Amino acid sequence: MTTLRYLQGYPEPLLAQVQSLIDEGRLLQTVTARHPEMHAVRSERALYDYVCEMKARHLRSAPPLAKVAFDPKLHVLKNALGTHSAVSRVQGGQLKAKREIRIATLFKEAPADFLRMIVVHELAHLKEREHDKAFYALCEHMEPQYHQLEFDLRLWLTARELPATLPASPDNEDSNGCV
């Protein structure tokens, strides 16, 4: 039994289906077949433009973003896929908040749907702090498939951490330098 740490809280029958895909060695291919499209957001500049474009489309009235960045430490050290923060400081007698969104670097290699989902999630936090009903309603407003995408993202995260299944081979003779 694999520990499905990304899928805690989902109903048992669903988890049983996931487990059988894992047992059959088909989880990653099942997820990537559902989300075949990749994105071209490789740099911090491209990410900033991507996020601002989505914000302009859905959340025009939300406060502007000072910074958007890929963060290689988020997922590994903080166990987070994205973060949002507002650094407040007084500027010209006014209290200003510099808002910042960070996205785990692993999304550079993720299907386009999953990057969109995490960006929707962090943008929604510009308006709703908690993970409550209003928050998820806003996510669904920006991305009607939000809940399905979040589930599939969790499947993808699960799949990429499974031990690689190597095809059984009768000997190792061909394993050196044959690339």
Ligand SMILES: [Zn+2]
């Ligand atoms: Zn959140």
